[in-house]
Amino acid sequence: MILLINIDTDVSVLNLISFLAILGTGLGIIMITSVTVCTAAVSQTQISLSSGIFAMVRNMGGAVGVALFVSLTLSFLNHYSANVVDEGVMIVKKSNIPEEVKNSIQEVLMKQRDTFFEEKNNDKVLELDEESKQLLAKNIEKETLAKIPKGTPMSPEMQKKIKEQVKQQLINIDQNVANIKKQIEDISKEYVAKSMAKAFFSGIILCFLSSLSLPFLSKKFSLSHSREVDI
Numbered sequence: 001m002i003l004l005i006n007i008d009t010d011v012s013v014l015n016l017i018s019f020l021a022i023l024g025t026g027l028g029i030i031m032i033t034s035v036t037v038c039t040a041a042v043s044q045t046q047i048s049l050s051s052g053i054f055a056m057v058r059n060m061g062g063a064v065g066v067a068l069f070v071s072l073t074l075s076f077l078n079h080y081s082a083n084v085v086d087e088g089v090m091i092v093k094k095s096n097i098p099e100e101v102k103n104s105i106q107e108v109l110m111k112q113r114d115t116f117f118e119e120k121n122n123d124k125v126l127e128l129d130e131e132s133k134q135l136l137a138k139n140i141e142k143e144t145l146a147k148i149p150k151g152t153p154m155s156p157e158m159q160k161k162i163k164e165q166v167k168q169q170l171i172n173i174d175q176n177v178a179n180i181k182k183q184i185e186d187i188s189k190e191y192v193a194k195s196m197a198k199a200f201f202s203g204i205i206l207c208f209l210s211s212l213s214l215p216f217l218s219k220k221f222s223l224s225h226s227r228e229v230d231i
Contacts, residue, residue, distance in 0.1 A: 004200040008193045076195035081116040085109045088184040097176045140166045
C-alpha cells in the first residue's frame, strides 16, 4: 500500500506489476491464515458454522472495501475537477488560436468545472464541428482579403493563393487545438493518479486502525484456549 501511494503517470509497467505482486502476496497470506485463526478459536462442532460466518463477513468486507475505495477515488476526482478546468483554461488563453475558438473552448470547459471527470465525451470537448470550421474559414478569408490593397485584381491565381492560405491556417489551428487537448488530457491523468494514490493512503489508515484490534483478539484467544486446557 505504501508503494502504491507513490504511483503517478510516469510509473513503469514493471514497477506497477511489482507493487501489485507484493500486494497480492500479502492478501494471499492473510486469506489462508485468517481462516485458520478464526476456526482455531472454536470447538470442533462449530468449525463449519464459524467458517461460514467468516466467509460471509470477509465477502461483505471486500464489497464494502471496493465500494469505499471507488467512492474515495471519485470524491477526490470531483475535488480536482475544478483544478483541471482552471489549468486547461490557462493553457487555452496562452495558445495561439483565434479568439472565437478560445472563447468556444473556454465556455465548454467552464460548463464542466465541477463534473469534468463525470463527462463521457471529454475526448470530443475540444473538437471543432464542421459548422464552426466553415464559419472560421469565412472569417479568416475576410481577414486575408482585408490585407490586400484596394484595386488589386482578383486573378484566379490570387484566389487560389488565398484559399491555400485559409486552408493552411485552419490546419495550424487544428494542430494547436490538438496540442491543447493533449495537454489537458495529461493534466487529467495526473489528477487521476493523485486521486488513486490518496485512496490507497486511506487504505493504509484503515489497515492501521484494523490492526489495533489484534491485541484484543489475541487476549480473547488466549483466554478461550486456557479454558479449554483447564477443562
